[in-house]
Amino acid sequence: MSNSLSIPYHKPSIGQEEIDEVVATLQSGWLTTGARTAQFEKEFREYVNVPHAMGVNSCTAGLHLALAALNLGKGAEVITTPLTFCATVNVILHVGATPVLADIGPDGNIDPASIASRITEKTRAILPVHLAGLPADMDSIWALARRHRLHVVEDCAHAIGATYRGWPVGGGNPETGTHSDASAYSFYATKNITTGEGGMVTSHDEALAEKMKVLCLHGISKDAWQRYSAAGKWYYEVLEAGFKYNLSDVQSSMGIHQLRKLPSFLETRKRYAMIYNEILADVEEVETPPDKSDCEHAWHLYTIRLNLDKLSVNRDEFITLLQERGIGTSVHFIPIPLHPFFVSYANLPQNHCPEAMALYPRIISLPLYPAMSEEQVVHAANQVKDLAHAVRKVRAFAAAGGSR
Numbered sequence: 001m002s003n004s005l006s007i008p009y010h011k012p013s014i015g016q017e018e019i020d021e022v023v024a025t026l027q028s029g030w031l032t033t034g035a036r037t038a039q040f041e042k043e044f045r046e047y048v049n050v051p052h053a054m055g056v057n058s059c060t061a062g063l064h065l066a067l068a069a070l071n072l073g074k075g076a077e078v079i080t081t082p083l084t085f086c087a088t089v090n091v092i093l094h095v096g097a098t099p100v101l102a103d104i105g106p107d108g109n110i111d112p113a114s115i116a117s118r119i120t121e122k123t124r125a126i127l128p129v130h131l132a133g134l135p136a137d138m139d140s141i142w143a144l145a146r147r148h149r150l151h152v153v154e155d156c157a158h159a160i161g162a163t164y165r166g167w168p169v170g171g172g173n174p175e176t177g178t179h180s181d182a183s184a185y186s187f188y189a190t191k192n193i194t195t196g197e198g199g200m201v202t203s204h205d206e207a208l209a210e211k212m213k214v215l216c217l218h219g220i221s222k223d224a225w226q227r228y229s230a231a232g233k234w235y236y237e238v239l240e241a242g243f244k245y246n247l248s249d250v251q252s253s254m255g256i257h258q259l260r261k262l263p264s265f266l267e268t269r270k271r272y273a274m275i276y277n278e279i280l281a282d283v284e285e286v287e288t289p290p291d292k293s294d295c296e297h298a299w300h301l302y303t304i305r306l307n308l309d310k311l312s313v314n315r316d317e318f319i320t321l322l323q324e325r326g327i328g329t330s331v332h333f334i335p336i337p338l339h340p341f342f343v344s345y346a347n348l349p350q351n352h353c354p355e356a357m358a359l360y361p362r363i364i365s366l367p368l369y370p371a372m373s374e375e376q377v378v379h380a381a382n383q384v385k386d387l388a389h390a391v392r393k394v395r396a397f398a399a400a401g402g403s404r
């Protein structure tokens, strides 16, 4: 019996390549943004198939830069999903714009029909999230954006490695020439690839990319640098109040090797997700995660949905019981309207999201990462199956001692 097997919710996959590169960087004398970040950005551009990619110190920073560079500010409404990490909404507030929440569809992602119902004359942008690594319905989102002249910024925090209609998520569709204004990726410790903390922001628009670059480093102009370089290497000009969001070469040293390993990470994540799917397929107390045929899922998260009417316990109790069986879990996400800070927004009718609120009490994210062994995946899946049966709601006629 392997009941004592304890499986944490997450463990990163850091190999000797990352360690050696970080050590080499530490010994090189150049620690901040330099050649290794440039190398990481180049390989990232090629992977996602975009002309511009800039390393940033988080996905949050990338989203903030994109919204700021698009001049989304006071008076602008930005439509996003309630089922996301708070960062997605915080950045909208940081630029002075107003977040508007559209409800989710069956795939857990923002529902284009709900977006359409939220569009007003103040709407300036849509900020979709590819939840769990399953791409949002970008064709419908791009169509809405075109019709209403809106910007689109993609939160790709979960989605590096996912494809949408055959193309890497965040990079648009080169066949139709359709793409978003910018996309931001996360290399936080638990994400599909990691630099500890870090991110990347991409764009097809050279002027926007340049604006993000200036804002990323204090608002210092590169042009001024070139114009006055004759004056010596000390000269710079600040053109606006920028931020300090650059990615260091120490972080990029990890990123370069993580990105090169991404195809193998994705293969393992998918294989493990299929093991979960298979073991949980006939467990009627549990629904396996949504998937779509026109996408390659990045399987950042494996989020089950409990059928609460078939269970004698609620989600929180289910999580506690799984923890007692040694299985670490998480919840993605506590809907935005439930956080005290956002309550005032949630009460506005344009932010009512009944689908997201109904899904929230049912979701549990199970351990899924390449550092797990296949045996651990099988064990975790069997524990979920076993527990679901143990806490199955007894049918009324049986409880009453019915004769069948």
Ligand SMILES: *Cc1c(COP(=O)(O)O)cnc(C)c1O
Binding pocket: 057, 058, 059, 060, 061, 084, 085, 087, 088, 129, 155, 157, 158, 185, 186, 187, 188, 198, 199
């Ligand atoms: C992790 C995450 C972020 C933020 O990423 P950081 O790199 O930590 O800033 C943003 N959006 C979603 C959906 C996330 O899961």
